[in-house]
Amino acid sequence: MIDGWDGDDETATGGFLPLYILVNGRTTPRNSSLDLATQVIAIAADVRRLEPEYLQILDRCKDWISIAEIGAYLHTPLTIVKVMVDVLLEQGYLDSGSPAQQKVIDPGLLGAVLAGLERL
Amino acid sequence: MKRTSVKIVVAGGFGTGKTTLVGSVSEIAPLTTEELLTEAGVGVDDVTGVESKTTTTVALDFGRITISPDVVLYLFGTPGQDRFWFMWDELAQGAIGAIVLVDTRRLDTSFAAVDYFERRRIPFVAAVNRFFGECPYTEDEIRGALELGADVPLVWLDARDRSSSKAALVALVRHAMSRLPLPSAL
Ligand SMILES: Nc1nc2c(ncn2[C@@H]2O[C@H](COP(=O)(O)OP(=O)(O)OP(=O)(O)O)[C@@H](O)[C@H]2O)c(=O)[nH]1
Ligand SMILES: [Mg+2]
Numbered sequence: 001m002i003d004g005w006d007g008d009d010e011t012a013t014g015g016f017l018p019l020y021i022l023v024n025g026r027t028t029p030r031n032s033s034l035d036l037a038t039q040v041i042a043i044a045a046d047v048r049r050l051e052p053e054y055l056q057i058l059d060r061c062k063d064w065i066s067i068a069e070i071g072a073y074l075h076t077p078l079t080i081v082k083v084m085v086d087v088l089l090e091q092g093y094l095d096s097g098s099p100a101q102q103k104v105i106d107p108g109l110l111g112a113v114l115a116g117l118e119r120l
Numbered sequence: 121m122k123r124t125s126v127k128i129v130v131a132g133g134f135g136t137g138k139t140t141l142v143g144s145v146s147e148i149a150p151l152t153t154e155e156l157l158t159e160a161g162v163g164v165d166d167v168t169g170v171e172s173k174t175t176t177t178v179a180l181d182f183g184r185i186t187i188s189p190d191v192v193l194y195l196f197g198t199p200g201q202d203r204f205w206f207m208w209d210e211l212a213q214g215a216i217g218a219i220v221l222v223d224t225r226r227l228d229t230s231f232a233a234v235d236y237f238e239r240r241r242i243p244f245v246a247a248v249n250r251f252f253g254e255c256p257y258t259e260d261e262i263r264g265a266l267e268l269g270a271d272v273p274l275v276w277l278d279a280r281d282r283s284s285s286k287a288a289l290v291a292l293v294r295h296a297m298s299r300l301p302l303p304s305a306l
Binding site: 072078117 | 124196
């Protein structure tokens with residue numbers, strides 16, 4: 001929930017809701033901090049037990065990559081990517097970076113972004 | 121430092137230049153990703169529901185700018201149609217802020233976006249896209265029509281132009297920094 005917004009807003013749903021999909025007995029990531037911009041990276045592990053759909057994701061994670069990018073490259077809806085990435089995180093096949101979900105109130109981080117943009 | 125993602129939302133009405141702006145500053149060609157939605161009130165909790173007519177997909181495009189070895193900025197364009205507010209919530213959550221693109225031929229199409237970020241107190245700048253060179257309105261007229269708060273920066277841009285899009289991003293980050301709580305208030 002965004003800071004400073006009480007959720008009382010007639011525009012909130014607009015008639016559509018996220019579609020929850022069952023993957024390995026779960027419909028939502030247990031790790032609720034997963035955001036579409038969260039980046040993940042593969043950890044060296046024995047992957048022989050993994051199903052092809054999971055291997056496909058791991059193949060994309062040799063370097064840091066966001067959930068949104070995985071979804072785009074594999075043509076897989078975000079909800080499904082999130083739940084599958086969550087399974088891989090939990091089972092130790094992936095590591096994750098900072099989620100981009102807390103409000104950015106870190107002046108150092110904003111300053112770094114500003115400097116990075118000015119260098120473009 | 122831990123690998124960190126930051127987000128900026130590129131919003132505005134239908135056809136205001138969101139994808140063009142993302143493409144002009146992104147280091148990769150804009151990518152498209154999809155989310156599945158179901159009509160409110162219809163419970164779909166199984167993959168078997170994916171084929172049903174009660175579901176729909178919403179596409180959103182995004183780009184990436186590597187800020188430093190540890191920090192990557194993602195730019196997300198909001199879906200064109202207003203009915204997918206749920207996606208806006210996910211995009212806006214934790215974002216540095218938003219650029220609301222404005223097409224002077226159809227000022228009203230960006231009003232919903234302005235209202236969305238105002239209500240949630242998410243920092244944003246209004247960016248007037250110069251589709252036809254000369255703008256028929258003054259800054260005050262645009263501010264009035266969009267009911268922009270006095271502190272909301274208004275910039276003029278050509279979304280096709282990289283340095284122009286970059287300047288709008290810089291204006292937004294500066295604005296977000298100016299709204300940080302003072303150190304003593306933390
Ligand atoms: N002249 C001019 N044309 C522009 C500018 N920005 C975008 N366009 C054109 O306007 C059209 C719409 O731009 P898009 O970037 O697709 O707009 P959008 O907001 O992503 O559109 P939707 O996603 O459909 O809502 C395209 O044909 C662009 O080439 C601009 O700054 N100047
Ligand atoms: Mg677009």
